[in-house]
Amino acid sequence: MLDGMTAGAFSLAPANGTGTRVRLRGVGRAFGSRVVLDDLDLSIAPGSFVSVVGRSGEGKSTLLRLLAGLDAPDAGSVDLDGRPVAGIPAAVTIMFQDARLLPWQTVLGNVGIARGPLWRAQALAALDAVGLAERAGEWPAVLSGGQKQRVALARALVRHPGLLLLDEPLGALDALTRTEMQRLIERIWRDAGFTAVLVTHDVAEAVALSDRILVLRGGKVSLDVAVDLPRPRPRVSAEAAALQASILDALLG
């Protein structure tokens, strides 16, 4: 079953060694007359963890879809490692709000969705990294919401992404599971070194995880703050609370 490979040989590192560098120049995207992104310039350093916060309909998900190659900009360019996005980039993967597991595949079959050589061993190793190796043979229907998202994370890791996009993947989870998942994502991100872009409504989540927080408003970045707190971060600290307050002000004001 392991195809001669052990779980220990699995590396979380991006396929091409380092996280992806992201660069957007003058990006615009409108749906009908509604402008969602307007002349947006943004660059994200390789290996960093960036959160994008904003109200509903401010283009956070659209931004992620552009990076994932699921949508194309009306104006400007989206470059990953200096190359414009065309089609679905191999180095990028995305975790959706819902886990989007195939109910007719086992957990292992879902994680190894792209198949390829040694997929069983790789999928099992990725499941091990998220702590679900013993559930490999089960149907997704029997898993809890948090477990489903962990399977989705394992599926993303098998790809050895240079850029992991997280489209509010923890939004539907209860508070405890959510904190647990945040810690797991942070640990895996630190081990692997990919670039991560998280879209979230939850300012506390953004502060807990990110190196940098962007507030999107009116199709532009209205606030861009570096989060200079040591890792691993305590769940509660005065600095984090102050930062949260200032970002909330920017969102609400």
Add this chain to the structure above:
Amino acid sequence: MSLSLSAPAIVWPRLKMNLRPALPWLVPALTILLWQVACDQGWISRRTLPSPLAIARAAWALTLSGELLHHAAISCERAFAGFAIGGGLGLLFGMLNGMSALASRLLDTTLQMLRNIPHLAIIPMVILWFGIGEPAKLFLVAVGVFFPIYLNTYHGVRLVDAGLIEMGRVYRLSPAAMFWRIILPGAMPSILLGVRYGLGIMWLTLIVAETISANAGIGYMTMNAREFLQTDVVLVGVLVYALLGKLADVMARALERWCISWHPNFAAGAEH
């Protein structure tokens, strides 16, 4: 007061426990018994309705002579050949129209119009086109089966979760992998529903088609028996149709269980 209320509550479960497996068979058994008595007493003429025992004897005689098996085999062959042709085409067009917007625009309206023609209404034309031989029977069964399978496949494919298809794109699945791993299994519950509808129509059509003209098959056997007023043989034919229909349904259920064992509704069964 409370005692007299609780007493039947204790007795009833016991009664149910003993009778429960037999309960659904009580009414049919009594009906057959009454029927047999009515025939024995001469209340019903043998020409109107033969007795259950006479039917059983006829079935036994036809089985021993090998006639029954021969006719049943020919009927099954026609039914399943027609089903394979009609069902295969229904599956093909359902898939095509479900996955291609162009094909759907081009073909779906036409197929939806044709669907409203009762296929048995075109028997006179079918006889003119194909004569009264095997092709006419296969054609009728195929047409009858085509529509339920086409419609259910088409809707099944259309209703596959768009989020899963998008996930497949993100993981850069090839078109073949997308079809086999996402679209086909996603549409499978609906396709199997179409298969079960199709099987019902298959037998119905075959019964009618075999009465047109045939020199073998259960329909031929019953029509022939009618000529000689062998009402017992006619009823054996009817029972065989019922049995074959039930058999087809059991097969469809087995297929369902096997194909969608992942489904939460089947999870309890899968654990056994």
